Amino acid sequence: MKYLCLIYEDEKLWEKLPKEESDAIMGEYNTFTEDIGKSGHLVGGEALQPTATATTVRVRNGKVSTTDGPFAETKEQLGGYYLLEAKDLNDAIQVAARIPSVRTGSVEVRPIMDFSQQ
Amino acid sequence: MEDTASHARDTIDALYRSDSRRVLATLIRLLGDFDLAEEGLHDAFAAALEKWPADGVPANPLAWLISTGRFKAVDPVRRRARLDAKLASLAERFDYVAEAAQDLSQDEVEDDRLRLIFTCCHPALSPDARIALTLREVCGLTTEQVAHAFLTPAPTLAQRIVRAKTKIRDARIPYEIPSRSDLPARLDSVLHVVYLVFNEGYLASSGSSLTRPDLAAEAIRLGQLIVELLGEPEAVGLLALMLLHDARSAARTSESGELVLLEDQDRSLWNRARIDEGVALVESALASRRFGPYTLQAAIAAVHAEASDAADTDWTQIVALYDVLLRIDESPVVALNRAAAIAMRDGPNRGLELIDAILADGSLADYHPAHAARADLCRRLGRTSEAIVAYERALSLTTQEPERRYLSYRLRQLRDRLSGEA
Numbered sequence: 001m002k003y004l005c006l007i008y009e010d011e012k013l014w015e016k017l018p019k020e021e022s023d024a025i026m027g028e029y030n031t032f033t034e035d036i037g038k039s040g041h042l043v044g045g046e047a048l049q050p051t052a053t054a055t056t057v058r059v060r061n062g063k064v065s066t067t068d069g070p071f072a073e074t075k076e077q078l079g080g081y082y083l084l085e086a087k088d089l090n091d092a093i094q095v096a097a098r099i100p101s102v103r104t105g106s107v108e109v110r111p112i113m114d115f116s117q118q
Numbered sequence: 119m120e121d122t123a124s125h126a127r128d129t130i131d132a133l134y135r136s137d138s139r140r141v142l143a144t145l146i147r148l149l150g151d152f153d154l155a156e157e158g159l160h161d162a163f164a165a166a167l168e169k170w171p172a173d174g175v176p177a178n179p180l181a182w183l184i185s186t187g188r189f190k191a192v193d194p195v196r197r198r199a200r201l202d203a204k205l206a207s208l209a210e211r212f213d214y215v216a217e218a219a220q221d222l223s224q225d226e227v228e229d230d231r232l233r234l235i236f237t238c239c240h241p242a243l244s245p246d247a248r249i250a251l252t253l254r255e256v257c258g259l260t261t262e263q264v265a266h267a268f269l270t271p272a273p274t275l276a277q278r279i280v281r282a283k284t285k286i287r288d289a290r291i292p293y294e295i296p297s298r299s300d301l302p303a304r305l306d307s308v309l310h311v312v313y314l315v316f317n318e319g320y321l322a323s324s325g326s327s328l329t330r331p332d333l334a335a336e337a338i339r340l341g342q343l344i345v346e347l348l349g350e351p352e353a354v355g356l357l358a359l360m361l362l363h364d365a366r367s368a369a370r371t372s373e374s375g376e377l378v379l380l381e382d383q384d385r386s387l388w389n390r391a392r393i394d395e396g397v398a399l400v401e402s403a404l405a406s407r408r409f410g411p412y413t414l415q416a417a418i419a420a421v422h423a424e425a426s427d428a429a430d431t432d433w434t435q436i437v438a439l440y441d442v443l444l445r446i447d448e449s450p451v452v453a454l455n456r457a458a459a460i461a462m463r464d465g466p467n468r469g470l471e472l473i474d475a476i477l478a479d480g481s482l483a484d485y486h487p488a489h490a491a492r493a494d495l496c497r498r499l500g501r502t503s504e505a506i507v508a509y510e511r512a513l514s515l516t517t518q519e520p521e522r523r524y525l526s527y528r529l530r531q532l533r534d535r536l537s538g539e540a
Contacts, residue, residue, distance in 0.1 A: 001290050088292035089242060090300070111289045 002043060002112035003084045003092040008076035009105025011050045028100040036084070041095050045082035076105050083112075123171035130166050133179055138163070139258050141183045143230035145191070146237075147293050148184075152255070152283045154191045162187035180227070231256075232347050233293045239308040240291050247282035248311045250275055256343075257336050267333050268318065305348070309356050309412060312340050316360050320367070321518075334364055351406035355413025358399035362419035365392035377524040381428035393423045414443040433463035450481050458491050466495040486515035490525065497532065502539075506532050 014022060029047075036042040056067045070077065079101065086092035089109070096107045138159060145155035162183045176182040238251040253259045253267075261279065265272040285291065296304040319333025341357035344350075369383035378384075400420045403413040418439045425431035440456035453476050461469020473492050482488040493508035506529060513525040 088290040089240075090292050090294070090296070093242070094300075 001086060001088065001114070003086050003089075003096075004110045004112060005045075005082040005084060005092070005096045005099060006078055006108040006110065007080045007082075007099060007101050007105065008108065009079050009101045010075060011077050011079055013104060014050075025100050032098055032100060033082075035098075036082070036095055041084045041086060041091075043083040043085050045080065047080035048078060050079075051077045079105070122174060126170035126175055127167070129175050129179070130163065130170060133166075133183070134163055137180055137183075139234075139256060140180065140227055140231060141187060142255065142258075143234040144184050144227055145187050147230050147233060148188055149191055150293070152286065155187070158187035158191035159183075161190035165190065228347060229295060231343070232295050235308055235344065235347075236296055236304055237286065237291060237293050239304075239311045240286075241304070241307045242289065242291060243282050243285060244278075245311075245314070247278050248307070249314055250278050251282050252311050252340070253315065253336065254279060257340060259336070263332075301350075305350055305352065308344065309352060312337050312344070312356060312360075313412070315340065316363075320363055334360070334367070338364060351403045351408045352410045352412050354399050354406075355403040355409050355416050358396045358403060359412050359416035359419060361392050361396035361399070362416060362423055365389040365396065365423065371520065375520060376527075377520040379524075380422065385426065388423065393420075396420065397423065411443060411447045414439055414446075418443075428462070431462070433459055437463055450476055450479065451485070454482060454485075454488055454491060461495055466498045470495045470499065484515055486512045486521070489515065493525075493528070497528070502532050502536055506536070 017025075033042065033045065051070050054069050056070060058065050058067075082095075082099065084092055084095055086095060089111070092109050096102065096109050099107050101107070141162065142155055142159045145158045146152055149155050149158065165186050166179075166183060170176070235252070235256055238255050239248045243251065249268075250264055253264045254261060259267075261276050262272050264270075265275040268275070315333055316337035319335070319337060338357070338360050341353070341360055344353045345357050365388050366380075366383065368389065369385065369387035370378055372378055396416065397420045400413065400416045403409045404417060418436055421432050421436050421439070436459045437456065440452065440459055444452050444456060454473065457469050457472035457476060460472060470492065473488065473495065476482060477488055477492065489508045489512035493505045493512060496502075496505035496508060509525050509529045509532070513522060513529065516522055516525070
């Protein structure tokens with residue numbers, strides 16, 4: 001079964017971090033990604049550019065409107081994701097608990113809907 | 119013949135009470151679905167009522183019920199009618215189920231009960247849902263009974279249970295006993311559910327009656343089951359805590375339903391057998407050296423239980439236990455209880471200083487016991503007008519009738535004292 005792990009954290013923390021610390025965290029991410037690749041959990045994953053680069057798009061009454069940034073100001077922002085293949089929720093939680101950002105931010109674990117089972 | 123029939127019906131009644139949760143727990147594992155398992159359970163008992171009076175009770179009634187429940191649930195006609203959509207994935211399971219039900223060991227049946235408890239108390243479910251699901255699936259209460267006990271409308275509660283079951287299915291919360299590394303955290307979640315159920319029964323957070331004994335009794339039964347299945351020290355500690363509190367229940371209210379504080383209770387009304395059982399459990403939990411906050415709270419309750427009155431209580435030991443408790447659970451509520459114990463050991467002045475410091479921190483500003491404790495110490499110190507303000511604040515914060523009557527009684531007493539002085 002597939003689960004999407006959405007990684008939320010305060011993106012300002014990254015800006016403030018000295019280079020050697022952010023390098024260390026990036027190193028942890030590389031090791032983690034490699035590990036879950038070997039264990040067969042990794043389906044995909046990416047890091048996102050900060051929310052300052054985001055654009056929100058809506059269509060209302062047939063008209064496209066685009067606005068700057070995400071539509072809500074929150075303390076933590078979506079900063080990246082992993083798509084996992086896991087045996088069950090406990091398995092997915094165990095993997096999610098090893099994502100480096102989980103120590104400062106939070107990870108939302110969402111099961112992927114499987115339309116073939118409906 | 120009539121004897122055989124009535125014997126069979128009695129056996130079925132007794133089995134339903136003692137073993138229906140076991141049958142359910144195993145059916146959930148075999149069928150992989152809560153709702154199917156519940157239907158299977160009811161069908162199995164209905165079939166027993168039909169067959170056993172005439173044919174006699176089978177040699178292994180539990181295995182008979184499980185395999186009948188399994189068979190009924192997979193009955194092809196019903197399967198087609200109700201489960202068209204899920205058919206493909208379920209069909210596969212059923213072949214496996216047919217084999218599994220045949221060689222079912224006692225250990226496996228007991229493990230299934232633990233699987234059920236851990237699944238119902240899974241931390242991925244909301245706390246409310248964990249309680250509702252546990253009472254319904256593990257304890258066998260009906261939705262209406264759970265709703266009544268928590269003063270919640272039945273449809274709300276039913277909705278909560280449906281949502282929880284949907285999450286178990288769709289997020290695939292596994293039906294398993296946690297691994298050794300996960301066990302401490304997962305057990306915490308289970309014990310917390312039991313503790314909340316007990317508190318709701320014992321302290322009845324709102325309403326006119328002080329205790330709702332059915333919930334307290336359910337929580338104790340649940341605690342006993344977990345101890346029996348798992349034997350972890352903190353589970354033992356929690357069971358001890360519940361027994362020691364429950365032992366005082368007859369003394370907690372007066373004949374007219376008024377609240378009686380610990381120091382004023384008639385200790386001859388305490389249930390000695392329960393206390394002995396609780397004390398023995400605390401001792402075994404403490405001896406394990408792997409205990410936690412429930413065991414420490416139970417140890418405090420045990421010190422109270424062993425004292426003949428409030429003055430005779432070993433307050434030094436109680437304060438020492440609170441010190442340890444505060445180290446592992448740095449909550450303001452624990453700090454408040456510790457302050458009350460210090461007031462008993464060193465006098466109300468010292469206790470009041472501590473309580474004022476805790477209140478100044480702000481997190482207990484709306485917690486009525488904090489204001490009631492402050493009021494109590496002010497009253498003892500003869501600081502009447504301060505006591506009145508604190509009792510008024512406590513009164514405005516509690517919805518529980520007996521508490522309100524107690525606080526109002528104290529207020530009247532102090533106002534009379536003030537007008538007498540004037």
